Amino acid sequence: MFTKLKDEKLFAVIAREEQRQEQEINLIASENYASQVVRTATASVMTNKYAEGYPGKRYYSGCTFVDGAENLAIERCKKLFNAEHANVQAHSGSQANMAVYFSVLQPGDTIMGMDLSAGGHLTHGYPINFSGKLFNSVSYAVNPETEQLDFDEIQKLAEQHKPKMIIAGASAYSRIIDFQRFAEIAQNVGALFLADMAHIAGLVAVGLHPNPTPYADFVTSTTHKTLRGPRGGIVLSKEKFAQQLDKAIMPGMQGGPLMHVIAAKAVGFYEALQPEFKTYQQQVIKNAQAMAQAFTDLGYRIVTGGTDNHQFTIDVRSKKITGRTAEVALASAGITLNRNCIPFDPEKPWITSGVRIGTPAITTRGMKEKQAKEIAHLAHEVMINHADETKLKLVKEQVKQLCKLYPIEQNEFVLPFTSDFNQRQDSL
Numbered sequence: 001m002f003t004k005l006k007d008e009k010l011f012a013v014i015a016r017e018e019q020r021q022e023q024e025i026n027l028i029a030s031e032n033y034a035s036q037v038v039r040t041a042t043a044s045v046m047t048n049k050y051a052e053g054y055p056g057k058r059y060y061s062g063c064t065f066v067d068g069a070e071n072l073a074i075e076r077c078k079k080l081f082n083a084e085h086a087n088v089q090a091h092s093g094s095q096a097n098m099a100v101y102f103s104v105l106q107p108g109d110t111i112m113g114m115d116l117s118a119g120g121h122l123t124h125g126y127p128i129n130f131s132g133k134l135f136n137s138v139s140y141a142v143n144p145e146t147e148q149l150d151f152d153e154i155q156k157l158a159e160q161h162k163p164k165m166i167i168a169g170a171s172a173y174s175r176i177i178d179f180q181r182f183a184e185i186a187q188n189v190g191a192l193f194l195a196d197m198a199h200i201a202g203l204v205a206v207g208l209h210p211n212p213t214p215y216a217d218f219v220t221s222t223t224h225k226t227l228r229g230p231r232g233g234i235v236l237s238k239e240k241f242a243q244q245l246d247k248a249i250m251p252g253m254q255g256g257p258l259m260h261v262i263a264a265k266a267v268g269f270y271e272a273l274q275p276e277f278k279t280y281q282q283q284v285i286k287n288a289q290a291m292a293q294a295f296t297d298l299g300y301r302i303v304t305g306g307t308d309n310h311q312f313t314i315d316v317r318s319k320k321i322t323g324r325t326a327e328v329a330l331a332s333a334g335i336t337l338n339r340n341c342i343p344f345d346p347e348k349p350w351i352t353s354g355v356r357i358g359t360p361a362i363t364t365r366g367m368k369e370k371q372a373k374e375i376a377h378l379a380h381e382v383m384i385n386h387a388d389e390t391k392l393k394l395v396k397e398q399v400k401q402l403c404k405l406y407p408i409e410q411n412e413f414v415l416p417f418t419s420d421f422n423q424r425q426d427s428l
Ligand code: DSN
Pocket: 029, 030, 093, 121, 171, 172
């Protein structure tokens, strides 16, 4: 049997990755640690099944149980976000966005999303992404003074360009997004409204960020960021778009759905429906605010001046370095994050003047404000001593020690498969 084969090389690589995750502080705002239960579902026999179609209407036989998994994922997802319709088959956030465009737009239509350099996403109309190539893309930025969304400007652009669709949502934006205002602007110019909540979905799920679902025609998300499920995408829509949307995904864009990932999405949504998930998200925000304050106290400028959510971007120019230098030095000291443009960045995207910082992953490890501040101080040590190998080694040791105190496997939210587990929620 193939299962008896020991692929030592590959599993050695996985073991090294596991060790890296254990020993490094992860500040990448879009990453998290999925629970063992989510990972168990991802590694389950559901990976063996072809199930093109939707529950009850498949192009293959033998789908009884994968239907069960997909129905659970759909129902839990709808409940979590109070949605009329949910499609849980999108393989990723990008494909979720593509599915929305393909369900209601024609090539050449005008779309209007946030500029990538202001904090937006590639699939919101970036010129070299499919969204910018297939559609006529107009971008809105942020206010140069406040670095926040400028709704007067967005309204003006919308009136000028009359887009067929307006897209709200960001990859690097630390403030509350007023989805209601976006919906009003869209309505004023006769545009459809898509809210991409990939970064903030976990906060939305527990009411710590306004839910776009009541206002938007479509809502897309990934499932692995603050939501802490498996890697993948979802699309929510108003009932009137349900058929078009489902058709755009299958047969329009995708063939067989990833049933193991859909099963794991069901688990992720189940976890997010538990009361502990709100406590976790509250701590994510507290940690981000504590860390942002610590960086401010150390003389860094925070883009927009602070954060309302799980992330923020710091301008590192006051320490006479670039985002890229900071990212590389921090990585060598065991602190993982990504360089990021600040709004109207004078540096190119490969270099940048900032780094983006997020707290979902450290919070999953159980870290609180005290550790968040400690991490800011460690990162500061690295940035001001980025060329000093001895100092970097010293910080790396301190990082390891801190990580040892907060092992990933001690994730308090790992729910064991017990009868108690089954009784924790209603039949979902
Ligand atoms: N790559 C993701 C992020 O880091 O925000 C967005 O898709």
